[in-house]
Amino acid sequence: MGVIEKVKKSARVAAVPAGALPLDSILMDDCIAAMKALPDACIDAVFADPPYNLQLGGDLNRPDGSHVDAVTDDWDKFDSFAIYDKFTRAWLKEARRILKPTGTLWVIGSYHNIFRVGTAVQDLGFWILNDIVWRKANPMPNFKGTRFTNAHETMIWASMGEKSRYTFNYRAMKTLNDEIQMRSDWELPICAGQERLKKDGHKVHPTQKPEALLYRVLLSSTKPGDVVLDPFFGTGTTGAVAKRLGRRFIGIEREPAYVEAAQERIEAALPLDESNLQIMQAGKAAPRVAFGTLVETGYLQPGTMLCDTKRRWKASVRADGSLVLADGQAGSIHKMGATLQGAPSCNGWTFWHYEAADGLRPIDAVRQTYLLATQP
Amino acid sequence: MGVIEKVKKSARVAAVPAGALPLDSILMDDCIAAMKALPDACIDAVFADPPYNLQLGGDLNRPDGSHVDAVTDDWDKFDSFAIYDKFTRAWLKEARRILKPTGTLWVIGSYHNIFRVGTAVQDLGFWILNDIVWRKANPMPNFKGTRFTNAHETMIWASMGEKSRYTFNYRAMKTLNDEIQMRSDWELPICAGQERLKKDGHKVHPTQKPEALLYRVLLSSTKPGDVVLDPFFGTGTTGAVAKRLGRRFIGIEREPAYVEAAQERIEAALPLDESNLQIMQAGKAAPRVAFGTLVETGYLQPGTMLCDTKRRWKASVRADGSLVLADGQAGSIHKMGATLQGAPSCNGWTFWHYEAADGLRPIDAVRQTYLLATQP
DNA sequence: CTAAGTCGTGAATCACCCT
DNA sequence: GAGGGTGATTCACGACTTA
Numbered sequence: 001m002g003v004i005e006k007v008k009k010s011a012r013v014a015a016v017p018a019g020a021l022p023l024d025s026i027l028m029d030d031c032i033a034a035m036k037a038l039p040d041a042c043i044d045a046v047f048a049d050p051p052y053n054l055q056l057g058g059d060l061n062r063p064d065g066s067h068v069d070a071v072t073d074d075w076d077k078f079d080s081f082a083i084y085d086k087f088t089r090a091w092l093k094e095a096r097r098i099l100k101p102t103g104t105l106w107v108i109g110s111y112h113n114i115f116r117v118g119t120a121v122q123d124l125g126f127w128i129l130n131d132i133v134w135r136k137a138n139p140m141p142n143f144k145g146t147r148f149t150n151a152h153e154t155m156i157w158a159s160m161g162e163k164s165r166y167t168f169n170y171r172a173m174k175t176l177n178d179e180i181q182m183r184s185d186w187e188l189p190i191c192a193g194q195e196r197l198k199k200d201g202h203k204v205h206p207t208q209k210p211e212a213l214l215y216r217v218l219l220s221s222t223k224p225g226d227v228v229l230d231p232f233f234g235t236g237t238t239g240a241v242a243k244r245l246g247r248r249f250i251g252i253e254r255e256p257a258y259v260e261a262a263q264e265r266i267e268a269a270l271p272l273d274e275s276n277l278q279i280m281q282a283g284k285a286a287p288r289v290a291f292g293t294l295v296e297t298g299y300l301q302p303g304t305m306l307c308d309t310k311r312r313w314k315a316s317v318r319a320d321g322s323l324v325l326a327d328g329q330a331g332s333i334h335k336m337g338a339t340l341q342g343a344p345s346c347n348g349w350t351f352w353h354y355e356a357a358d359g360l361r362p363i364d365a366v367r368q369t370y371l372l373a374t375q376p
Numbered sequence: 377m378g379v380i381e382k383v384k385k386s387a388r389v390a391a392v393p394a395g396a397l398p399l400d401s402i403l404m405d406d407c408i409a410a411m412k413a414l415p416d417a418c419i420d421a422v423f424a425d426p427p428y429n430l431q432l433g434g435d436l437n438r439p440d441g442s443h444v445d446a447v448t449d450d451w452d453k454f455d456s457f458a459i460y461d462k463f464t465r466a467w468l469k470e471a472r473r474i475l476k477p478t479g480t481l482w483v484i485g486s487y488h489n490i491f492r493v494g495t496a497v498q499d500l501g502f503w504i505l506n507d508i509v510w511r512k513a514n515p516m517p518n519f520k521g522t523r524f525t526n527a528h529e530t531m532i533w534a535s536m537g538e539k540s541r542y543t544f545n546y547r548a549m550k551t552l553n554d555e556i557q558m559r560s561d562w563e564l565p566i567c568a569g570q571e572r573l574k575k576d577g578h579k580v581h582p583t584q585k586p587e588a589l590l591y592r593v594l595l596s597s598t599k600p601g602d603v604v605l606d607p608f609f610g611t612g613t614t615g616a617v618a619k620r621l622g623r624r625f626i627g628i629e630r631e632p633a634y635v636e637a638a639q640e641r642i643e644a645a646l647p648l649d650e651s652n653l654q655i656m657q658a659g660k661a662a663p664r665v666a667f668g669t670l671v672e673t674g675y676l677q678p679g680t681m682l683c684d685t686k687r688r689w690k691a692s693v694r695a696d697g698s699l700v701l702a703d704g705q706a707g708s709i710h711k712m713g714a715t716l717q718g719a720p721s722c723n724g725w726t727f728w729h730y731e732a733a734d735g736l737r738p739i740d741a742v743r744q745t746y747l748l749a750t751q752p
Numbered sequence: 753c754t755a756a757g758t759c760g761t762g763a764a765t766c767a768c769c770c771t
Numbered sequence: 772g773a774g775g776g777t778g779a780t781t782c783a784c785g786a787c788t789t790a
Contacts (some may be wrong), residue, residue, distance in 0.1 A: 055765045062761090063780040065719030066593050067607075071763050081498060109762060111507035115498065118491025122457060130524045131487035133509045136762090141484070141781040143556060143768035145546040148506045148596075149782080151559035152761075156487070170521040181518060183527035185511050185561070188760060193785050207763050219525075504763080538765080548782090557781070664778080708776055723779060759789070762781080 003028055003259060005294050021227065022268075026239070026251040028259050031231035034252040043250070044167075044226035046095045047106045047238050049124035049209060049221070052113045053084045071206045077256075081116065088113075088120045091231055094252040096124055098229065100164045100309060104129070104221050108155045108209070116158055131168070133185040134213060136218055138192070154342060157221065166221070172320035173220050175332050176292030182220070188212045197235050197261050197352035204261045205235045214241035220322055234260025240269040245319060289367050291333050291348065292321025299370050306352040309360060313340045315352070323352070333363070397603065398460065400642075402615070402627040404635050410628040411470035419626070420602035422471045423482045423583060423593060423614050428489050445626075446514035462491075465495045468609055472500055474605065474724070480505070480542050480597050484531045484585070494532055502534035505542070506560050510589060513565040533597065542597070549596050558596070564588045573611050573637050579613045580637045598623055599697065600653050612638025618644040621655050647696035665743050667724070668697025668707050675746050676739070682728040685736060689716045691728070699728075709739070 004027045021042055025205035027034040054076055060068040078084040095105060103367055109117050122128065132155040139151040159166040173182035191210040193204030196203060214237050222228060224246040230238035235258055243266055247279055253259050294300045295317060302319040315323040325328040329339065333348025349364040390560060400572065401411040421441035425456045453702055471481060481502055483493050508531040515527040535542040572579060589615050598604060600622040606614035609627030611634055612693065619642055620627035629635050641647040679693040691699040691712055700706040710726025725743060729736040 009690065033760080052738040055764060056763095060764065060766060061719075061720050061780095063723070065714070065717060066760075068764070068766095069761075089462075110765095111494070112763085112765065114507075115491045115494025115532075115770055118487070123493065128487050130526065131490075131530070132512075132524065133528055133561065135509075135511075136783095138557070138783040140762045140764070141783090142764080143549075144783055145780055146544060148508065148533075148549070148558045149559045150506065150764065152509055152561050157524075160764045162761095168522060173524070174521075183515070183525045185509065185528050186622075189784080192762070192783095196762090203762090205595045212451070212466050278754090298764065304767060323645070330770085383772095505765090541768090553774085708777065709773080712774085721780095723777080755788080756778100756788100758782100760786080761784095762782105767777105767778080769775105769787100771775085 003255065003263060010129055016252065020081055022250055023248045024239075024243070024250075025225065026233060026236070026253055026259050028254065028264055029252060031252045032091050032094055035091070035098055035229075035231060038098045038229075038250075040097055042227070043098045043229045044100060044103050045218070045222045045228045046099060046103070047097065047214070047228060048091070049079070049108050049207070049230070049232050049234065050088065050091070050113070050117070050230075053078045054110075054112050060143065067201075068140075068143075069206075073206060082114065084118055084144055088117055089124070090278060092120050092124055092126075093118075095229075095231065096126070096160070099160060102167070103160060104166045105158045106217055106240070107156055108134070108153055110150070110153050114154045114156070120160055121156055124152065124315075125161055125360050127160070127164065128158045129163045129168075129224050130157045130184050131155065134186055135187040137187055137189040139190065151294050155217070167223055167226075169220055169223075169320070171331075172322070173216075174226045175319050175322040176216070176219070176290060177288030178292065179332050179334065180290075182216075186213070186216060188216075191237075196266060199261070205258055208235050208238045210243075211241050212296060214238055215245070218242060218247055233262060234258050238267050239266045243269045244271060246271060268292065269305075282366060289370060290321065291363070291367075294363075294366055294370055295319065295321045297370070299366050300354070304354055306354055306363065307360070308337075308340075308351055309353060311360075377412060396568070398626055399603065399624045400615075400619070400626075402609060402612070402629055402635050404630065404632065404640055406626060406630055407628045408467050408470055411467070411474055411605075412608060414626075416473055417476045418603070419474045419605045420476060420479050420480065421594070421598045421604045422475060423484075423590065423604060423606050424467070424471065424485050425583065425606075425608050425610065426467070426489070426493070427608070428486055428583070431573060438697050441508075445448045460489065461492055461496065461559060461609075464493055468496050468500055470504075471605075471607065472502070477536055478543070479536060480543050481534045482597070483530055484510070484529055484659070486526070486737070490530045490532070491549050497532055497534055501537055503536070503538045503540065505533045505535055505544075509531055510563040511561055511563040513563055514568070515566065516650055533591070543599055543602075545596055545599075551591075551671055552592070552595070559593075562589070562592060564592075567613075573641065575637070584611050587613055589617045591621070594618060594621050594623055597680075598649055611633050612642050615642045619645045620648055622647060639695060649724070665746060667696065670739075670742055670746055671697045673746070675742050676730070682730055682739065684713075684716075684727055684738070685729060685738075 004022055004025055020182065023292045056070055062068065079197065089177065097104065107117050126331060134153045136151050139149055142149050144375055165343065189208055191208045195211060196206060197209060218228060218241055227248045228238060228242050229250045233253035236251055239249045239251050239262060251262065253262065300317055302317055304317045305314055307314045308321065318324055320358050322330050325331055325335045325336060333352055334346055337346030337348045337351040349367060350362050352363045353360040354363060400640030485493050496559050500657055508530045510531065512527050515525055538546045538634060548736060552558065564586055567584045571587060572584060573578060585636045588599060589591065594604060594617055603626065604618050605626045607628045609629035612627055613639060615627050617626045626636065629638065657711055671678060676693055681690055682699065683690045691701050698706050699709055699712045701712060709728055710722055713724045713727040725740040726738050728739045
């Protein structure tokens, strides 16, 4: 992985021959210029977290008098909706050109910008597949009591056109969600604690996204080995998660400070089967916990071998929370337990065990640990 | 309550003199034509559930072969985004004209249309206050397993402009939500069961909204007696809830079958009695009490010493209701609290305490005592 | 060492009346 | 209309401190 300092302006179009993409690299350049240097139809997925154009007023203080550290960076300032729209359409157009016909687009935003982005997405011919709501488990309150707590952000997921094929790993999502179809609203905590990149005690990037969000995005709509491009790379959450999930990435970021932080972070990221317990907090635990959540949040690592109490059968945990047997069969913890026993159903939580220091323990114990850690 | 069959086209503008609005009526007409007949700035809130522009390709069947009664009515077909945009801007422009400067706009939609609506709302000068996500507790599953379960709809809430005043019943919303600020995501069941209007076993309207949704909308952003207009009245959920909550309504609906169903339904709806409505206005209802009043009326004696919770700072109450510090500085309870803490502002009512028999008590407690003694 | 308490902070379009 | 004074207002979580 390396940083490509600046793409030559004179050689933008097809500067990079197909098959020789700058994979797993960060291009330090303007996003439109950098995309122009890539060939047509070479990317499987674009994830974009563009400036939101927040249009904030004066300072804001909490009831206790402390000051809110808001997003005041120059990159989020636009003089008018017209200028913002022009910018949006320009980068979307390039994203569309470099996407394969089977590729998909993800864009995240808030009410400040998402309607303008969505309109542009539709006007350019993309076909919206879902709008996904990221429900923040711990949003900042509305301190003055003037509105509803702004507790969510919106993602748009779109294919190249109405008739286009695209990747949707339905089974992976359903398994991750304990055998219930994944819905269009995802509850996840904001990026904080250990995961939040800091330098000299200050956050490196004002709007770093949680890895759990990108985990679900990439797992749902890309295949291993797919190339994911992020034109607003920031501190590289997309890259770190792509690496963990065995996807390739191309990041574009203009700010050297962000590039440096992203570089360091991605180098430290471990592909899934080697990664240690990651502190990737899940949402406020529901009464029900999906097995996939334990994997997503690092309580169980992909690759862990499970077996029944008498060690007659074995299975390996996959990244989406499914199990794979020795013969290649795969499915949920419940389904695989039932299949092996020839039973109509099976409670996977008590059937499957993992090897602990003091012997076999049911995976339900991990669920209990998770609940204890996340319940109030 | 009556149905005004058709507003004369020749007398649209100001046909209804201000003060003589067709309150608690359904106008059976095209929504733009009917709005044109209303005077400027006469409406407190507009709630709109416009056609969604769903472009379903053919019929949709469940895996068992049964038919899904989707939105296939003629009014829901638009040839292109351009036509839809034109229609959207036309009705929004009229809605804006008839809204008071202090009024607010609500629009509900799905990913098919909400981005276009939101862009139009912003372009016309409305100022978005929140986007609200209605999380459906029981959404229809995605039968084909090709996408995420579409489990929510989006509402846009906007004031007339960036600097416009508007109504937000913060206390009512907080009370409704168990004393925690109401968030921008609302979990509510879809409209089904007894509430769902049916005729001959078939639903009367394809997209009837639950009353709980309108209850929250109207309770949060209107006052008793306010006039609410719904340009896409359908089967009249807005009217039924407005009646229950002591608000006035004007509904516009073109389809005679819907008008008839709405008429019947609203006549059967029962208004809440006034005492309930009073309770829901609580908080705002409490009249402001000046600190000086408490001194004036003998609830606090001049010369009383006040301090903060940790007794770090002290001040003495003067006869005019100001505080004086040890160093001679004097001012209001708020200003002195802010000065001492070096904070931009301070709520003196909760900052300052007096010595009671059982320890320190905030001066706000004195205010409560005063209110209880003097309120009817 | 544990438990309880304190403090800091996060994509935020964040007041209103009277003169 | 601008400016100044009054007064209303926060949730969840992680890190750190104190008992």
